[in-house]
Amino acid sequence: MRHLISLDDLDAHDIAGLLSTADHMAEVLGRPQPKVPALRTKTVCSLFFEDSTRTRLSFETAAKRLSAETLTFTASSSSVNKGESLRDTVETLAAMGVDVFVVRHKTAGLPLSMTNWCDARVVNAGDGAHQHPTQGLLDAFTLSRALGRGNDLSGVRVAIVGDIRHSRVARSTLRALHVLGASITLVAPASLLPAAFVGADSVPDGWPVGVSHSLDEVIGEIDVLYLLRMQRERMDNAFISSPGEYSAHFGLTDGRLSRMRKGSVLMHPGPMNHGIEVAVDLDSLADHGVANLITQQVTNGIAVRMSVLFTLFGAGSEAIDGQ
Amino acid sequence: MRHLISLDDLDAHDIAGLLSTADHMAEVLGRPQPKVPALRTKTVCSLFFEDSTRTRLSFETAAKRLSAETLTFTASSSSVNKGESLRDTVETLAAMGVDVFVVRHKTAGLPLSMTNWCDARVVNAGDGAHQHPTQGLLDAFTLSRALGRGNDLSGVRVAIVGDIRHSRVARSTLRALHVLGASITLVAPASLLPAAFVGADSVPDGWPVGVSHSLDEVIGEIDVLYLLRMQRERMDNAFISSPGEYSAHFGLTDGRLSRMRKGSVLMHPGPMNHGIEVAVDLDSLADHGVANLITQQVTNGIAVRMSVLFTLFGAGSEAIDGQ
Amino acid sequence: MRHLISLDDLDAHDIAGLLSTADHMAEVLGRPQPKVPALRTKTVCSLFFEDSTRTRLSFETAAKRLSAETLTFTASSSSVNKGESLRDTVETLAAMGVDVFVVRHKTAGLPLSMTNWCDARVVNAGDGAHQHPTQGLLDAFTLSRALGRGNDLSGVRVAIVGDIRHSRVARSTLRALHVLGASITLVAPASLLPAAFVGADSVPDGWPVGVSHSLDEVIGEIDVLYLLRMQRERMDNAFISSPGEYSAHFGLTDGRLSRMRKGSVLMHPGPMNHGIEVAVDLDSLADHGVANLITQQVTNGIAVRMSVLFTLFGAGSEAIDGQ
Missing domain, CATH: 3.40.50.1370 (Aspartate/ornithine carbamoyltransferase)
Structure with missing residues (x-):
């Protein structure tokens, strides 16, 4: 799985695999130190053009529990309103080293478009009335x-x-x-x-x-x-x-x-x-x-998002076994 | 001490204990690496409904010096304005794994109410004209x-x-x-x-x-x-x-x-x-x-807030002795 | 180099030195784990009074790649609008332990003034029509x-x-x-x-x-x-x-x-x-x-900003050789 844009792209086997990995992640979250080094070489950037602190914090918490670096880019904090195109923003952030974008936007299909704009992975965190x-x-x-x-x-x-x-x-x-x-x-x-x-x-x-x-x-x-x-x-x-x-x-x-x-x-x-x-x-x-x-x-949102981020990089499950 | 809501809840012995722990923390802050692993398993969430960057950054710096994970939730970044109740917000964040809320709100008594809404610890960072x-x-x-x-x-x-x-x-x-x-x-x-x-x-x-x-x-x-x-x-x-x-x-x-x-x-x-x-x-x-x-x-605000966060978890002082 | 306010303060030798250090940093960024512990004892505070998410994130990413702690202070999140003087803000943040300010402001000369207000290092991230x-x-x-x-x-x-x-x-x-x-x-x-x-x-x-x-x-x-x-x-x-x-x-x-x-x-x-x-x-x-x-x-903005932050502290280049 290179991106997660729509569940229509996944079959029962894919979904069952993600849920089984989420079981591992839930076990990690129950440890005294609820953190694994699995993604410590990765940078996860939240790119939220609609306000949703709860979803954003859920993803960012998931990323941190996997030891990823996190960047937050919200519409209100950005120059997007001043005429910088969304594509330029994505290309710029990718050029800075972002490995995964977690994107929410009111336009259905935007996360899919992003997969053509840069080499980073894309996770759809809600696009219009399309998918979440x-x-x-x-x-x-x-x-x-x-x-x-x-x-x-x-x-x-x-x-x-x-x-x-x-x-x-x-x-x-x-x-x-x-x-x-x-x-x-x-x-x-x-x-x-x-x-x-x-x-x-x-x-x-x-x-x-x-x-x-x-x-x-x-x-x-x-x-x-x-x-x-x-x-x-x-x-x-x-x-x-x-x-x-x-x-x-x-x-x-x-x-x-x-x-x-x-x-x-x-x-x-x-x-x-x-x-x-x-x-x-x-x-x-x-x-x-x-x-x-x-x-x-x-609560399960954290484990499931950890599973998704982890699975994007195809890492072996041994990487979550120890700190 | 499970929460810190009001100094009226503390006697001279409690306050002296917090100040003595703050002495240890001040010593930590004077080290070349001003950080200890004491709270590395904990997540501290700032929940600020009044603007106070200086107080928020002081608490967040204190949390980071104790190696806690930090989350920031400010009214402006949140959906609170859109009808989500404060209690729902608190319950949601607690369900994501927050261990301590540091809360500022214009309503006197709100931090105390929060202690009934979830299992997380609560530190009052200013509630109306009540306490700080x-x-x-x-x-x-x-x-x-x-x-x-x-x-x-x-x-x-x-x-x-x-x-x-x-x-x-x-x-x-x-x-x-x-x-x-x-x-x-x-x-x-x-x-x-x-x-x-x-x-x-x-x-x-x-x-x-x-x-x-x-x-x-x-x-x-x-x-x-x-x-x-x-x-x-x-x-x-x-x-x-x-x-x-x-x-x-x-x-x-x-x-x-x-x-x-x-x-x-x-x-x-x-x-x-x-x-x-x-x-x-x-x-x-x-x-x-x-x-x-x-x-x-x-400057002392950092050491004192480290002392408070540390004391909430009743950790032994040996936990601040080394990196 | 104690601060970086203007390139007019640097000669060819200084600039060549910064670029050569940036070569090392670019090599770091190409590693599987693109991070070195060089500044793990330092706190870098972004102080942005003009909106520029791309520049701010570039500096903050550079700081994180050097293992520094990062704090973000933006005008919109601050009480600066409410009459707190800029100097008080800077003194307050410095008193909390900030080691380097990365500052953007519409007033030419403000970063230079800041060097007189506190002991922290200052990096100019754009001041009016003066320098960047x-x-x-x-x-x-x-x-x-x-x-x-x-x-x-x-x-x-x-x-x-x-x-x-x-x-x-x-x-x-x-x-x-x-x-x-x-x-x-x-x-x-x-x-x-x-x-x-x-x-x-x-x-x-x-x-x-x-x-x-x-x-x-x-x-x-x-x-x-x-x-x-x-x-x-x-x-x-x-x-x-x-x-x-x-x-x-x-x-x-x-x-x-x-x-x-x-x-x-x-x-x-x-x-x-x-x-x-x-x-x-x-x-x-x-x-x-x-x-x-x-x-x-x-992309090179990250390596160059790592070079600048690293050089401010005069650290030996051995500090970037290993994690």
Whole structure:
């Protein structure tokens, strides 16, 4: 693996390999000194043109745990606004010795373009509504480890709920869970389904999913409730008139929680809108036998990103065995 | 000590212990390689919701000298403005493996709340007008070492001058110096004394201080002149009509400098308003036998913050003996 | 060398020494582990009051490759805007243990002033229209190594083209190339030549250069075409009415490229305005036997800045031989 642009580029074997390496990394993170020298000769540069401190710090922490040098380049700190082209910026940073770019940009396809601009490796940390592959991997890792399923999710029933249309998380997570065998239902109003679904009589080609417009219909039949973040800035569109209405139709309410299966789990990519997609007290999940995996998703993000950075350089696993 | 929220939580023994550990740290800082491996397994995250580069860099330098990993999270770089709750931010960072948060926030009590949100340690780096405990410790350390007094300041007469009401520095420094035995007089117009003093006939309970409204009355009788920073943004209040008027009543002027005792010292938490609270040429202090401890306060801030971070983890002092 | 403020302070021997040390550093950067412990006891603080992420990251990467601790202080992250004086900031950071300041500021002469404010070393990373000495050094290094000329550029004909008047790059690069023996022609409209040239009948004293107002006149006779960045914000002045007009007179166009000598080279300090000073496809340079050194300039910036930081501390060269 030279770059990580989209989970569509990876098959089940590739994804299982990354998750297995993440197991090693999780073991490293449990050591008294949670650090290995694997990438001590490498420089990892975060190139974030959209604000996301949590994702950036997760990648940078992962890089540091592998002993890589880290550089941070954010749009606000840069001269990009002053007319320097993005390509010049990338070429300049590569010429300074960057080995891996971790890039987030609002333009779908930008990370892929970058692979043609320089010899550095590129990891997509979110491009427009396209992909956020490490999110998909960390979700697959978190879910499969929580269920004790190894790298096989066959038969696991997942509902991904919310604004599928604008969500790169939905695309990447769906891909990762599907490839490992999970059965996925998208739950959203028609207006928040991807454009390919509009006016279609059946599920479009390339979407290995079921579709429902009613969370109530599926809530009692699933093993995994994956709630997407509702973007408030999209609330003014006609399809959802208010946060309250969204919550009433697609949020996790006390009523819905009481109908969830014992042993089922809740996931969310964060940051959460309390009172909108999550309208229950999270502490009450345990009373219903529902596990909250949200914190584990964050924690596992470090191990999974370590696995990705490590795998880019094709290093043998012996390199993570000692400090 | 699991957290450092307020110096009110510490007694004389605790404070003396922190200052003695700071002596060790100062010795480390004087070595050719000013670094020890004591916290190399720990991650320290600065969480600054108020701008204070000097305090943040002081803590981060202290953490690096102890070989800790450092993460920086500032309000401007974060998604906090976009509706992510502070608690979610803290939980997320803790889930990524943060061991200590160093937090500054305008809300008094926020650092204490954080101790309930996650398992990480919390160091208060300034919360509203409440406390700034490491400032109190570094002031006590600087003063006692400059006077050659060990951890005993009994009999030392200190005037803390200026906007006591809004100053967390005043509260923390007063506490630290008082606990070590110093006699403290607050010098301020009535309107800049804490609310408890308003309309009171005598000094309120819990304030082990004398009070004066006249710097001229006390200037010749003190060993330590501690000037607070006058916040220009509070100048439009009725009590102080202009910087010039403030300086005339409560600033260090040439006239007052000439009345200071030989062997007395000047302290200030920085950054200083030249021409307001300090209206003399600082180079002229030496001519009057007055020592300027301001630079030592900054320098000692590193050693004292190393001591605090080190003490949080209860490590044995042998851990700072070698690289 | 205690500070690096201006190349006017250095003679040919000094500059040659820095370039030879940069050769060692370039060798270090080619190692599997591109890092030496030379400055592991030092703290390097970037103090940038003008936005320049590329220069800042180049210096910080150089410092990290020498194992120095790095601190970043940028105007936007600081309290400088709130009335803290620059001198107080510098004194405060120095008191925290900074060994070297790398400073960029719009005021010519500020880095020199800083040398009087504290004991730390100072490296000028660009002050107003005055100097940008490491740019001059990296240009001299890149050119002499590309031409295989060692530290001797005698007989090499260089045209520096564009806004000489406002360019600190022009001043520093001119100095470095001239000292090593190159023959330099400034090419600019009269209004973009330095003030000393205005109304002068001949080249003013202290400017060891030829002057031309026509790039077409010199383009076929030079070994080095050094294009300066045209600042768009100066475009509204009378002398250059539009980017198109600038490009027509002083840009590298296809017509001019076809007249360049085989074996000649193109240089630019970056970031480039495509379509203005560079109005050709850079990939077409090779077809005309013209080498594009722009990426090498960026890459060599790391080695040259390592050389400067290393030389400030007068360390013996053995310190860079091993990890």
